[in-house]
Amino acid sequence: MLSRVAVIFVLGAIAPTAAAVESPTSGLRQVIVLSRHGVRGPYGLGTESPSEELLKQYVRNPNLDLPLSANAWGTSETEDPAEIVSPKLTKHGFHVVERMGEYFRDHLYQEFLNATCKETFAYADNNQRDNLTAIAFSSGLYPSCKDLVPITKETELLFEQGQNPTADCPVCSKAVYEGITGSSDTRFVLQEIHDEVAEVNALLQCCAPSVCNIINESDGDNASKSSATCDLFGIPSTWNGAFYLPWKDTLSNADYFSEWLLLQSLNNMTLPADLTFEKILSLAKIHETHMDLITNEVNSASFGATLLAHLTASFEQNILQRPLPVVKGAGPHILQRPDNRLLYYAAHDINLLYVRNLLRLEWYTKGWHPHQPVPGSMLVFELHASSNDQTTANTSESRILNSAVASNAHISWRAKESGNGGVDDENRFYVKLYFVAASPDQIRNGDQLSPENPPDRVQVIIPSCSEEVKLGDGATDVRCPFSTFKKLIGKTLNAQFDPGNLNCDGSRPSC
Numbered sequence: 001m002l003s004r005v006a007v008i009f010v011l012g013a014i015a016p017t018a019a020a021v022e023s024p025t026s027g028l029r030q031v032i033v034l035s036r037h038g039v040r041g042p043y044g045l046g047t048e049s050p051s052e053e054l055l056k057q058y059v060r061n062p063n064l065d066l067p068l069s070a071n072a073w074g075t076s077e078t079e080d081p082a083e084i085v086s087p088k089l090t091k092h093g094f095h096v097v098e099r100m101g102e103y104f105r106d107h108l109y110q111e112f113l114n115a116t117c118k119e120t121f122a123y124a125d126n127n128q129r130d131n132l133t134a135i136a137f138s139s140g141l142y143p144s145c146k147d148l149v150p151i152t153k154e155t156e157l158l159f160e161q162g163q164n165p166t167a168d169c170p171v172c173s174k175a176v177y178e179g180i181t182g183s184s185d186t187r188f189v190l191q192e193i194h195d196e197v198a199e200v201n202a203l204l205q206c207c208a209p210s211v212c213n214i215i216n217e218s219d220g221d222n223a224s225k226s227s228a229t230c231d232l233f234g235i236p237s238t239w240n241g242a243f244y245l246p247w248k249d250t251l252s253n254a255d256y257f258s259e260w261l262l263l264q265s266l267n268n269m270t271l272p273a274d275l276t277f278e279k280i281l282s283l284a285k286i287h288e289t290h291m292d293l294i295t296n297e298v299n300s301a302s303f304g305a306t307l308l309a310h311l312t313a314s315f316e317q318n319i320l321q322r323p324l325p326v327v328k329g330a331g332p333h334i335l336q337r338p339d340n341r342l343l344y345y346a347a348h349d350i351n352l353l354y355v356r357n358l359l360r361l362e363w364y365t366k367g368w369h370p371h372q373p374v375p376g377s378m379l380v381f382e383l384h385a386s387s388n389d390q391t392t393a394n395t396s397e398s399r400i401l402n403s404a405v406a407s408n409a410h411i412s413w414r415a416k417e418s419g420n421g422g423v424d425d426e427n428r429f430y431v432k433l434y435f436v437a438a439s440p441d442q443i444r445n446g447d448q449l450s451p452e453n454p455p456d457r458v459q460v461i462i463p464s465c466s467e468e469v470k471l472g473d474g475a476t477d478v479r480c481p482f483s484t485f486k487k488l489i490g491k492t493l494n495a496q497f498d499p500g501n502l503n504c505d506g507s508r509p510s511c
Contacts (some may be wrong), residue, residue, distance in 0.1 A: 011199050026448040028112050029385050029429070030318045032343045034313055035378035036352055037133040039093030039443065041075040041085040042260045045253070046245070049086045052341050058257070060205040062195050064272050066260060073163045073267060089129040092267050096438065097324055097376050098499045101140020103449035113342060117145035121336035123241060124150035125159035133376075134346035141342070150346060154331030158305045158310055160348045162243025169302040171243045173360045185237035186251045196286050197254040201232040201274065204257060211235055211253075243303075244294060244350075255290035266375060267445045281367065281440055282499045288369045295353035304354030307345070310334060312489045314343055315383050315482065319429055349373040352360035363435040365456040377437035379460070383482070386428050429482035447489070464488055 044050040055066060070076035070083040074091035077083075091095075105113055122138060124130040134150035142148055157164070165171045172180075182188045190197060191253075212230035237249035245252055261280045265271055271280070313334055317324050321338045336343055344352075352373040355361070361379075364370050438455040441447070449455055465488045467479035 003096070005012050008447070027369075027385065028109075028382060030111060030341060030343065030383040031112070032314060032345070032381040032383070033137075033378050034307070034311070034345045034347060034352060034355065034381070035097075035137065036135065036349045036375060037093075037129045037346060038097040038136065038374050039090050039263060039375045040087045040129045041073045041090060042069070042263055043087045044225050045256055046248075049084045051084065055371060056277050057208045057211050058204055058206050058253070060207065060329055061203065064203060065270070066264070067269065067271075072269065087129065089132040089136075090267050092446060093375060094132055096443050097136035098140035099446065099449055100221075100376060100378075100438065100455065101137040103140075104137075107449075107451055108456070109342075111202075112255065113141065113391060114469055116144055118337065119339055119341040120145070120148060120344070121342075122148070122150035122344040123155050123332075124152050125155060126152040130159070130346040130348070134344055134451075137344060137346075150295065150344070151333070151335055154333060157306050158332040158345075159347050159351055160306060161348060162299055162303050165302065169300070170247070170295055170298075171241070171300040172294075174239055174241065174246075177246050180293070180296055186249055186293070190251055190291060193254075193286050193289050196258070196283050197232055197250065199279075199497065200254050200257050200286065203272070204232075206230075206253075207235070207266060208230050228408050243299060247293065251290060251293075254286050258286040262287065263375075266440070268446065269442050277440065277444065283368055284372070291349065291353060294356060295350055297357055300357035301356040303352070304358050306332065307351060308355060308358060309491055309493065311345075311381065312486060314340070315381075315429075315431070316486075318383060318425060319385075319482070350381060352377075355379065359488070360434070363458055365435065365437050365439075365458060367440040370438065374437050374440075375443065377435065380434045380436055381433070381459075382432040384430050384432065384479070386430070417435065426483055427481070430479040431462070431465075431482055431485050432458050432479060433462055434458065435460050462488070463495055464491075 021200070042050055045054055050068060052068065055068070059066060059492065067073065068084050069081070070078075070085045071081060073085040073336050074093075075088040077088075120138070120142060122134040124134040131150055131152055138145065138148045138150075162171050178184055207230045209230050212234045213236055214230055232254050233251050235248075235250050235253055237247050240246060240248050240252075261272070261275070262284045265277055265280045271277060310332060315323060317334065317336075317338050318340060323338060353371075355372060356373075356379075362371055365372075365377075368374055434457050436455055436457045438447070438449065442449065442453070442455065447453055459478060461478065462480045463487070465484045466478050467481065469477045469479050471477055
């Protein structure tokens with residue numbers, strides 16, 4: 001189990017200041033966007049890129065076209081027509097994310113974002129698709145801010161998915177996975193998606209005998225008979241142990257092709273014959289089942305903590321309007337200015353699902369499966385300040401939703417070092433959370449987003465924190481007091497939460 005969070009925030013790039021930067025006393029103070037990257041090309045099965053050999057093994061249907069061309073996908077970086085697609089952000093994916101940035105600027109936060117470029121900041125995982133996703137969103141948000149590029153150096157642990165496990169922060173073991181699946185494989189998980197897997201199997205007309213490990217030891221007639229029995233359901237289960245692929249089996253292979261079809265359709269490419277967009281979206285249930293399995297509670301606790309800690313400390317810095325006093329060390333860094341208005345994290349679907357599990361979030365949006373972090377979708381955290389004569393809520397005016405905050409949850413924020421006003425003023429602040437996603441058709445068509453054609457924006461309740469607040473005249477609002485939010489984060493991470501010293505016994509920051 002995770003015993004404590006380990007993050008060191010380095011503020012060397014921010015010049016310390018004795019006086020707080022002026023900021024509005026009430027209203028919206030900061031928007032933090034945790035976004036999945038936009039539409040990308042497909043991976044291979046256990047490799048960086050797919051291949052003709054791979055498709056020949058699994059796709060026996062001569063009428064099923066799964067393009068391999070990087071030019072067709074829009075991921076090419078050379079003039080070579082033979083370049084194979086790779087999991088990079090596609091040109092169409094860039095365009096769709098840019099559209100979302102435009103919507104934020106022109107409609108969603110039009111007045112709030114009437115600010116200078118320096119009040120916007122972005123972090124991205126150090127790869128092409130996340131980096132370009134941040135650039136696409138920023139270019140839509142602030143077309144004139146050409147120097148607004150994401151920080152990618154030393155962000156690996158901020159966007160940790162499980163590729164760097166440690167003894168204290170392990171990837172879910174086989175024994176624990178068996179406790180989750182109720183078996184030594186995923187046979188019971190497949191019960192929920194059997195029909196969808198059967199449809200993918202029929203579409204592929206899967207598979208070559210080698211996929212099922214059928215060895216040609218007998219005569220030709222028997223070998224031919226064996227070949228006919230090889231399909232997705234006949235693939236043997238083999239323990240693999242990777243954070244993204246615990247088993248190589250029926251589920252993992254069906255997941256691979258259901259996601260391929262989804263990416264191909266969202267990239268506005270030609271759909272396979274006799275396959276509708278709606279059918280492809282329904283088959284994405286396979287991918288969501290796989291994602292739910294690998295972003296389980298164990299993996300979420302091991303690898304989702306750093307991002308949540310960083311996000312919470314960013315809110316705290318905005319409240320105090322001065323850099324936080326911290327112990328220096330290796331990253332991830334907190335580099336945005338105290339007066340930052342919009343902070344953008346370009347991350348992965350796994351990162352959003354880790355946060356979802358740690359905070360016990362749920363959301364439903366048009367055209368998508370429940371709680372699905374689709375390409376370009378985002379969790380949007382808003383920090384608000386009420387005026388000095390207001391409180392965010394009290395016991396006579398509010399009702400805690402699903403309250404289970406432990407009274408002994410302890411969070412230290414170094415009040416003496418932070419300044420006289422920080423902790424007292426903290427009670428004026430509250431957090432609101434939304435999930436924002438374009439619809440399947442909006443992504444496929446690359447639609448311009450507007451009040452007449454908006455993306456889905458649904459409020460997300462934070463259990464053990466969100467309160468229903470009476471505003472008068474019968475109106476209500478749902479708010480999460482920031483002081484409660486901090487306590488919840490400390491309890492969730494099972495840590496004494498202190499942004500001044502989040503080191504874990506001097507070990508590298510990982511969980």
